[in-house]
Amino acid sequence: MSEHSEILARLFAPVEGGMARMRRVLEEQLHESSDAVRDMTDHVGRFRGKQLRAALVLLCGEASGNTTDEHAKVAAIVEMIHLATLVHDDILDGAEVRRRMACVNQRWNNQVAVLLGDFLYARAFGLSTTLSSGLCSRLLSETTSKLCVGEIEQSTRRYDFELSQADYERIAGAKTASLYSAACELGARYPGGNERVGELMRCFGWDLGLAFQIIDDVLDLTETTEQLGKSAGTDVEDGKVTLPVLFVYRSADEGTRAAIRDVYTAAGIEDRARKLAEVCDLGPGLRAAMRRAKDLIAACRERIVSLEESPARTALLEITEFITERRL
Ligand code: FPP
Ligand code: MG
Numbered sequence: 001m002s003e004h005s006e007i008l009a010r011l012f013a014p015v016e017g018g019m020a021r022m023r024r025v026l027e028e029q030l031h032e033s034s035d036a037v038r039d040m041t042d043h044v045g046r047f048r049g050k051q052l053r054a055a056l057v058l059l060c061g062e063a064s065g066n067t068t069d070e071h072a073k074v075a076a077i078v079e080m081i082h083l084a085t086l087v088h089d090d091i092l093d094g095a096e097v098r099r100r101m102a103c104v105n106q107r108w109n110n111q112v113a114v115l116l117g118d119f120l121y122a123r124a125f126g127l128s129t130t131l132s133s134g135l136c137s138r139l140l141s142e143t144t145s146k147l148c149v150g151e152i153e154q155s156t157r158r159y160d161f162e163l164s165q166a167d168y169e170r171i172a173g174a175k176t177a178s179l180y181s182a183a184c185e186l187g188a189r190y191p192g193g194n195e196r197v198g199e200l201m202r203c204f205g206w207d208l209g210l211a212f213q214i215i216d217d218v219l220d221l222t223e224t225t226e227q228l229g230k231s232a233g234t235d236v237e238d239g240k241v242t243l244p245v246l247f248v249y250r251s252a253d254e255g256t257r258a259a260i261r262d263v264y265t266a267a268g269i270e271d272r273a274r275k276l277a278e279v280c281d282l283g284p285g286l287r288a289a290m291r292r293a294k295d296l297i298a299a300c301r302e303r304i305v306s307l308e309e310s311p312a313r314t315a316l317l318e319i320t321e322f323i324t325e326r327r328l
Helices: 003-011 013-030 035-046 052-063 071-093 110-128 135-156 165-189 195-222 243-250 254-265 272-279 283-304 311-325
Strands: none
Touching: 003 013, 003 311, 013 035, 013 052, 013 071, 013 110, 013 311, 035 110, 052 071, 052 165, 052 195, 052 311, 071 110, 071 135, 071 165, 110 135, 135 165, 165 195, 165 243, 195 243, 195 272, 195 283, 195 311, 243 254, 243 283, 254 272, 283 311
């Protein structure tokens, strides 16, 4: 077992049985008799990743004393929606590598990748209609529209160096934190009721997801594709002005600002992320972004200290640490 899988196994130990059930549901749902589709679902099945969002459903359920026989299904539904968003996101970003494998849009093409994302999304919602409560479908359909709004706004604000931190966080929150937050709320509340703890977990998930996205944006600038296991440097390439760049741009002189804009927009630049680091000192922006992520992590830890002590609560607290160190 690699160090990474050992960490995950330890963190997810309090919900080991639920995770095994969740994986069985996922496998059943990814099964498809068409050979063409099966090749693709096998491919995304192999790049299954951390399954962190599914684990959050189960851990938040355990930590708030709310577990049902249907939690594993809810966790699988959340994970399938996450998979669908990744398949679509890689098309939008023109990404090549995800979880150390070729993205669906690379291995096949954009057309089938759009359809595979739709297929996964439809399967997720099909499964949610078999649940005894409508809470999961309702919350996840609201969440998916939020995700889409976040992606649309991100796209319309490309190359916008006047973006405020609040706008950046609203967009990053919508595209990433919303699914974290829904996963945590569903864990704590499904099939219904339990509103106070549900609200607490929803906020916990939001701060955690936002911190995750900020750190993701830091790493996109500082790490290589090899280190990340997914395409690096795509934010600059795609015109996304992320938090570290916003911070640097805000305090730069006009000459440096013009150089930054040029790196984003001039034709024929090979490796824009590397070039960006040459025309300005990214250090202060990267550090300020990490400070913001750490503040969010501190806030989300604070939220769950009031829960009764349990192995699941300890695991949630550890997850927040691993996300800060980005060992997850
Ligand atoms: C990752 O951002 C993107 C997301 C977390 C959300 C993507 C959502 C969509 C494309 C909408 C999908 C809609 C349906 C109906 C399935 P990123 O590019 O910053 O992260 P990355 O580094 O992992 O690529
Ligand atoms: Mg992406």
